[in-house]
Every structure is written in structure tokens, then in C-alpha cells.
Amino acid sequence: MNTQTSEVTDEEIRKLVVARLHSFPAGRKISIGNDGEFTKDELIKSVEKDDRIGKKIIQVQLSYLQSLKEQRFLEE
Template sequence: MNSIKKDVKELVLARIDVMPPNRNVIIGSYGSFNKEQLKEHVEKEDEIGKKIIEIQLAFLKALKEGDIYKKIDASNTARQ
């Protein structure tokens, strides 16, 4: 993902914008980031920003393909 397309970047930034301001996100060994830090890294398109974009796109793809719902359903079935 050398150069990130503008529309993808805008989508990820919009998703970050709707996060609660007091919520932090842990990204593997990179550490914990607040909303503003996430946005800064995406804007800079640095290593962490690219990882944030990769994670967001993977989530949206899983949502589109129904994988998220399958995992939720499997989790609910296991609890019963």
C-alpha cells in the first residue's frame, strides 16, 4: 500500500471521527492511541497510519462478506 487513495483515507478518517473522544485503541506492539493520534497517523500515512488503514479495510471487508456476523453467531451459539 505505497500511496493510499484519497477516498480510502477519507473513509478511514470518517470512521475514526465517529469514535468516542475518550476511547483508546491498542494496535499490536505499536501501543495505545487516542482518536486524535489515530487521525494524525492516517494523515501522515506513516507505518502506524498504514496499519490503521489496513485494519479498517479488513474489518469492512469482513463485514461485507458476512464474516463478522458468522463470528457473532458462533459466539452466541457457544454461550448457549
């Protein structure tokens, strides 16, 4: 995290999402709506390239982390 401005850069977010993707089980595919199924490695490459699928994964991961921060899962 950039400690001077307390803002997280896009690169830092991509690194966080890639780290989270590395924790996913090997050999499993993840379905992304109508876009199809992707392996963990394919998703990591998409996030690193910042392509359309990578941006979707980043958005999903950030939404999940925000939900945890706000304890939404604990209230259900």
C-alpha cells in the same frame, strides 16, 4: 469514488478511514499491538500523514469492512 474507473483512490480510502475514526468515542485509547496506545486524534493524524501506524489502521479498517461485505460476522 472515482466514477470513471470504478477504482477507489488511496486518498478516498484515507478519507473513509478518517471518517470512521471520527465516530470512535472521545477519551478512549486504542492499542495497536506493540506500538502502544493512541488517541482517536493521534490515529487520525497518522492516517492523514500515511505513516506506519496510519497504514496499519487503514489495513485493519479495510479488513473489517471487507468482512462486513462478505458477511463473515453473521456466520459466526
